[in-house]
Amino acid sequence: MPDEAVPNLKIYLAEKKKTVEAALQGYFPEPEGLTSDLINAMRYSLFAGGKRLRPILCIAGAETVEGSGRQILPVACALELIHTYSLIHDDLPLMDDDDLRRGKPTNHKVFGEPIALLAGDGLLTEAFNLMTSVHISGKISPQILLRAISLISRAAGYDGMVGGQAVDIQWEGKKADFTVVKFMHIHKTGALITASVASGAILGGADESQIEAITSYGEKIGLAFQISDDILDIEGDSKTMGKKAGADEQKGKMTYPAVLGLNESKRIQSELVQTAVLDLREFGSRAEPLRQIARYIIKRKK
Amino acid sequence: MPDEAVPNLKIYLAEKKKTVEAALQGYFPEPEGLTSDLINAMRYSLFAGGKRLRPILCIAGAETVEGSGRQILPVACALELIHTYSLIHDDLPLMDDDDLRRGKPTNHKVFGEPIALLAGDGLLTEAFNLMTSVHISGKISPQILLRAISLISRAAGYDGMVGGQAVDIQWEGKKADFTVVKFMHIHKTGALITASVASGAILGGADESQIEAITSYGEKIGLAFQISDDILDIEGDSKTMGKKAGADEQKGKMTYPAVLGLNESKRIQSELVQTAVLDLREFGSRAEPLRQIARYIIKRKK
DSSP states (O other), rough: OOOTTTHHHHHHHHHHHHHHHHHHHHHHHOOOGGHHHHHHHHHHHHTTTOOOOHHHHHHHHHHHOOTTTTTTTHHHHHHHHHHHHHHHHHTTTTTTTTTTTTEEOHHHHHHHHHHHHHHHHHHHHHHHHHHTTTTTTBBBBBBHHHHHHHHHHHHSSSSTTTHHHHHHHTTTTTTOOOHHHHHHIIIIHHHHHHHHHHHHHHHHOOOHHHHHHHHHHHHHHHHHHHHHHHHHHHHEEEEEEETTTTTHHHHHHOOOOHOOOOOOOHHHHHHHHHHHHHGGGGGGGHHHHHHHHHHHHHHHHO | OOOHHHHHHHHHHHHHHHHHHHHHHHHSOOOOOOGGHHHHHHHHHHTSEEEEEEHHHHHHHHHHOOOOOTTTTHHHHHHHHHHHHHHHHHTTTTOOSSSSEETTOEEEEEEHHHHHHHHHHHHHHHHHHHHTTTTTTBOOHHHHHHHHHHHHHHHHHHTTTTHHHHHHSSSTTTTOOOOHHHHHHHHIIIIIHHHHHHHHHTTTTOHHHHHHHHHHHHHHHHHHHHHHHHHHHHSSSSHHHHSTTHHHHHOOOOHHHHOOOOOOOHHHHHHHHHHHTTGGGGGGGGGGHHHHHHHHHOOOOO
């Protein structure tokens, strides 16, 4: 893991994030009329300072297979809408009951629970509107676009993220078990991260073997990312993270460290990142951003 | 309004409903493994005895323009998933706090609030998976399918159903106003009903002027449908409806009768249905189901 890689990655992430922010602002309406509270609530969480990891992975996935990152921006941004909706619903009192997210009051703390619920519903629905909008149709073959939307919807639904959330909430406070915690992590976080990079590859024009390699990379970094979230909850600084450290243990959440201990969790995480990088062999220097993102996952502080 | 039309419509609705039920059962997974509670919750509300009005309108829309109702079943069924998710979220304690829906305990009463929330999220997401699945791709031109999905997602989101729900909840208990109640009805209920029949027409191969005529029909019956819901809440029988009559007034909901009185509401409703039928002139006998559905909206008891 060469240290000089980090400054390059910082510039790369900052540039891509800027592109994503501008695109999101362009797609997203200004609040007006009777639904202005709803739209304000959607915007509040969407522009609360996320890392934009999923859109960046989608763009990097496309560029790794020599596709255009710019052309697929609507899909990249839609992934952020889906991620944001999941955070709003997850923070609701009936779920995790969190007051802080990214250092700011959670959506329902500002807008009330009904509007927070609807802001989540609105973001999820708008993600699919964005993916089928004039911003992308005509630029990408409709057949390929449908395949990407199908992949993303599966990863976000009961067989992916929503399924993982259900297991997470149902097993809270119960004796953790490795099979269950792995299932939960793969579904709750891994599925959408995998779909982000894989949909980018599909939209970028990858062939089947390239899609397979990038999907395999995505599955590994998706799991590693959730393990690093677990570790940050133990070792991280509340101020840097913008949310309370130690919350997982307090809530009796299933985590890798809780089941396997901190050292074994770090070993697995490191192995996942190393093997994820091996999946990218065939892409040469074009895959350098994806390789560095994989390594960044272990180093990140928030 | 010929009375002999009703038995024909009954047979038509029963046949189409049977087709929709069978398709939904086929697409929808049996509960298994760690997510079986979630899937049970999704199935519970999906198979709780809905009228399947939106899928039937979608099929009728396609058949009116000589398209195949069978080919577009995944989209027709997806509309029912979207409708069902909206009911589950609407019934949550943080929203309308309802205990009964279609004569049965509401989703959160049976599965708890977290799983009910996620069942709604799962149904909405699965709707888009179904619309992009192998069940439909290959049968319909991808470009036309994307257009239909775009229309449906817009109608379901902040500029449609979710926007209407937000206005509904925010104006609860406040002095009703005609502009607001009309906006709310058009968005909360009208938008998805319009999108149901219009997406059917699009997928059935309609030309632009046909899409326009059927959309105009849909807008009118969508609004008439919500007005009849308001009227049923006053005149209906709790047992027949499977939910408590008089609930709107008790909750201080905005309704047409509350703003305009019962007689004026009925007059507007009747005018909407009559002009909706006129929109179908060019389609001859093929549009007979849509004409009868328009008239049924006033006569229905639940």
